[in-house]
Amino acid sequence: MLLMFRLIAVILPGTMDPEILKLEHISKFFPGVKALDAVSFDVTRGEVHALVGENGAGKSTLIKILGGVFSQDSGTVLFDSADIRFKNTHHSQQSGISVIYQEFNLLPHLSVAENVFIGREPKKLLFLNWRKIVQDTKRILEQLDVSLDPKILVEELSVAEKQMVEIAKALSFKAKLIIMDEPTAALSENEVQKLFAIIRTLKAQGTAVLFVSHRLKEVFAIADRITVLRDGRFVVTRSVNETDEKEIIRLMVGRDIDTLFSKDSTYSKSTVLSVRKVNIQNILKDVSFELRKGEILGVAGLMGSGKTQLAEALYGLLALDGGDIFIEGKRVNITSPKEAILLGIGFVSEDRKSDSIFPELSVLHNMTMTILKRLTRWRGIVLNFFQERKSLQDYTARLDIRYQNPHQKIAFLSGGNQQKVLLARALAADCRLLVLCEPTRGVDVGAKAEIHALINELAKKGVAMILISSELPEIIGMSDSCIVMHHGRMAGYLNKTEMTETNIIGCATGQMTIGLER
Amino acid sequence: MNQGRFWKLWERFGLLFVTLVGIIGLSLTSPNFLTVNNFKNFINQAAVVAIAGAGMTFAIASGSFDLSVGSTLALAACVGAKTLIGGSVAASIMASISIGLGIGILNGLIITKLRVPTFIATLAMMTIVRGIALIYTKGRDINVITEPSKEAIYKFFGGGYLFSLPVPMLFMAAIFVVFYVLLKHTPFGRHVCAVGSNEEAAISSGLNVDRIKLIVFALVGLTTAVSAIIQTSQLMGVNGGTAGLGFELQAIAVVVLGGTSLSGGRGKLFGTMMGAILVAIANNGLNLHNTPIFYQYLVLGLILLLAVSVDGLRSKFFRPAGTWAER
Amino acid sequence: MKSNKFWQIWDRAGIFVALLALVIILAIINPDFRKLPNLSNILQQCTPIGIAAIGMTFVIISGTLDLSVGSVMALTACVMVSLINVVGFYSAFLIAVTLGFCLGLINGLIVTQMGVQPFIATLGTMWVYRALAYIYTQNKPMQSADASFVTWGEHICYVPSLFVIMVLCYLAGYFLLYHTPFGRYVFAIGSNRRAAILSGVNVARVNLLVFALVGFFGAMAGAALAVRLWSAKADAALGYELMVIATVVLGGTSLKGGSGTFAGTFGAAILFTVVYNAMDMFQVQSYWQKIALGGILLLALSLDGLRRKRTIG
């Protein structure tokens, strides 16, 4: 069958076979690891093809091969019915593939426009054609209906805005195949909707999209077919209407997983944290809420709604311009993370790569960084390696972190395990209040479930938590009550019953306000 | 916000302002400062550093810098001078230029092909090239005494006048205009900034980072060679061992003084030029006031520290709303 | 994984293997080299740079640089020698070391409080401190009537006391880096500054201390230099900063920060001295010596670089 198609393609160039991309027995080895093992599947023109699998299943490696970062050790890539071996990123772009990588590939010191057209700048004679660059960028951004000035420097953008620039960049290629690796990770609900609209138009224009995501809801919302990888091997390709989430999850994990997002609300009456009319100029306005022992407070909101800054303020990173914070009834003034930690506040940041892990350091050293002072002899002078090991082992057991040995560099761990180590780091400083920013971003389904279970267990142990997430199901499922931010103000303070997607989105977009009298 | 405006203005014109203050101060304190002759002197002195500084600005914009320029200057000058004694002016110019380019490209190759960290690569080249210069000249001075006609032509580069303007100044102006266009209005220039801004991103955006770096270091070598020619034609001689000692740090200093940050991604060429002029004026002024050499070190150091501290404080106190300090 | 292990060992021990090989070869082919006095000379000659390199290792692991160390050495040495007549050696030494510590603190303050990039800050102070040294001494060589302090430059059965002191300094540094929270924070800052802040590390204070340490060990090195020369001068240790950095890097500490070893620095310090010594023994013309030193640096790091290139794939 395939052979025939190829023959036709050779004989009469006019006709072309339905597959834009055809992978045959792709394998890739790294020192000690078999990242990809004879993976073959295909993507047809104008289809949205989802690629799912746990972290370490080989998705990223596959993408990097298609993007021309690596080249496969064996197997063939048929792209647009030609057998291509991508020499470098430039080559793959030329051939008509554009990739949106999970970790951003933007140039902070350059403007949005330059970032979109870097490497392919339109020229007048030898010189840049600035006007054209800016106009084209504007056009694309309008398509995405994002209001961004093309001349603004990328370093001044928020995570979500950066994501949008990445997407704009990918669109600007007029590529035959667009690969999106976790494109929605940083986006809030309605931005995701925008993205989907664009993907549909692309699809209509006959562009194929390879959509990689951990969020199965979105996968089922947008994809035509789903390919599952596990441990570098191809498992199956299904069309969405032949399958359902449970099955896909089973295929990904290789085992059944009890339903996600469930929190049995058991929290006591004693208040841990109460925030009264907190203000930060042009960022937060009159935010106030209560948090009780073992309660989980969800925080929802669009990008730039101030939800992240709220967390950073609680952790002493941003100074308050007004309002009070009480911890267990005592008024506190938190001016640095150090003080926050001493007050028993733990923090898991939203950007693991740039804000959390120490890539050169070992798992052990990463985990104990916050509590070194306590792991010492002789009045905090000499480190007590024995205690250090012990505390690590405790948390390894409690959080079921998987690593080869305590001195393995954390960079070699999977996203899920890294996140667990970071949770352990936060918990180790025996904290009563845990601030979680996007705790499951870029984490595979299996680890995600584990982390949720963990959060549950912590809540039972009486740890109060603030859960900031752009994944509504997560918020609705996990939290006992939830506040919704809109332009730095609280637009909603919902209890368990009021928490529905419509309510939250309504508040987030500023169309309604709920429960502010509380 | 108002403060924001002030800082923007300061970023633009701060250095110019300081320089003017210096000029005014000096012309008040020493009668001979504000003379055409003296102006020519310090502009010529500035040109030598500034031109190499232009190349260095590119290197720093691409997120690295070159410690070997001092030695490169020495070798280029030596070879140029030797060839001038033997052959024609054109030959000597070509010799200097090709030496400069050669070393620049060699730097580039070591960094891109052998993957040696820039700092170390150029540090090593600094000593190696110096050694070569010494061996080449057997450690002796080269003293250019040739027939007046040839000397006259060669002297034109360092001491001559065109439209009653000193030639080195014209060289400086020309090079800076060209480099400015190159940096701001050509793809290459933007790619240089891209590499300095985030190398991995530049690679995955399909840029040929190695080639860009190679060209950047070639440019540094080229500009250094031009500086070498100007200096040699001023001195009509050179010593391979002592020429351009500590020149590399001076060049970096003027670039930074001009407001280009070592973290890469940006380049402020005219700042570099102003920086060079400011330093030249400072030294000139101190000499006019008959100050011992070591006070010149003191002043150079203090100017540098003050200039960068101002920027540092600015970035410390005025950061985008809702972001937190990283120190 | 296996090849990784090999490279790990190479990272730690490579420098010593090279050193060992070099020493053995030289000892076999050159009778002058293997004389006991010569070897003890080598151990003594490596002390000033060796000691200065301790502080530099800290600062490079923390992801920055210090160019002012040469000037600090000169200034402190001059102050020490000039004070010996007045207050005696030990107090003079203490004063010098304290001064060094303070000079380091000043660097640290400029970096942390003024927010200046360390390279530039220390480039500035490099010139300023050098100038202060000239102004303080008025370019007269500093000598002390009471020459008792030079006994520190002597040997105890071919083991130079300075070398013993250097080893002690290294042990102290090793302890500080691997067995105290401070050392761990140094690694943390070098590896990921933002994360360090979020982990409640007082980044500013750690940075400050690191620079202070450079100053401190710089002063120690200056003292060692003065003891070796029986005198001090404002233009001493000119250009040492780059030599010291080269030593640390040759020792396998990455300029990117977050990783590094003391053993490596120690080995590199000795290696450089051995090379210098050998070149004298073989009457290598001084011009070629420059080339040789640069060559070694390039060779060592290009091996490293090529390996990294390969593992990246």
Place this chain on the structure above:
Amino acid sequence: MKKLESICDTAIITLVIISIVFITGCSKKTNPEQKKVIGFSVVDMQPNFFQEMEKGVRQTCQAMGYEYKFHDQKYEPALMLSGCENLLTQGIDASIISPCEPSALGPIVKKAKSRGIPVVIADIGGGGSDYDVIVISDCYGGGVMAADYMAKMLEKRPNLSKKVGVLKCMPGHVYAIRRGEGFTKRIRELGFEVASTLCANDVRDQGYRVAQDMMTAHPDIAGIFCENDPMSLGAVQAVRDAGKSAIGDILVVGFNADAEAIETIKAGYMAATIQQVPYEMGKKCVELADQLLKGKPLTFSNPQLREITISVRLITQENVSEYFPGKQ
């Protein structure tokens, strides 16, 4: 793991040290019945002066049948010390040192003495150490000589002012300071004003710039004395660029009589320089070392300093061709 690594580190270190000791164990003394060795440690092989001196020492050694060992201090006291130590360990029988830092001679001389090796200091200074003899060229006298000459020439030109300037070497070079002192003292006695004294760091480009600035600050300056010749060459260029002559309008007098300076004087661009005789000095040093080895008594020109001064001479437009016939 970490503990293990640290152990392996320490193990390696000890291994190195042990092996060193082991090797030395099997080392044997070099046999005495070979010809005697003279070691020479020079300030820096960049200035011509010391290159000449080195040539003198080397060739005389070969002539008198000594083996010759050499070391270059590269203007670095620490290197001077280690280099001399290395020379001593290479089993030299007499050492000739021209120290870049006289005050640091102490440890070297002590080491040498402790092995009964005679020490001859070649020029610059003894730094109060316990050397056997110092051969020193009369820098102070040279300065005076330069002053006299400049005065004489300027008397002939009453139209010029009585202002002169001095370009100094890098701070703290003993010999250079002497030259400056000699000149300054004398020229003042002769009723001239030293209007400006600036440092030009020994080198040509600095000489050029500083001379320019000097002329700007004192447009009527009549003469410039430079403590070495690279600087004087720079000064000459500066004067010529200012459209003046370094013989007629602004008298430039250098020191050292480097080959380049001689060329320049011959070419008629430069007024005069003070010739030292580094080659002869080197020769003299070897002869003295020879006498010391043979235990002959020495005759000093200044016994309490154990000094032997070598006189210098003035090279001018008039006598240049007679002292330096032919091309350099």
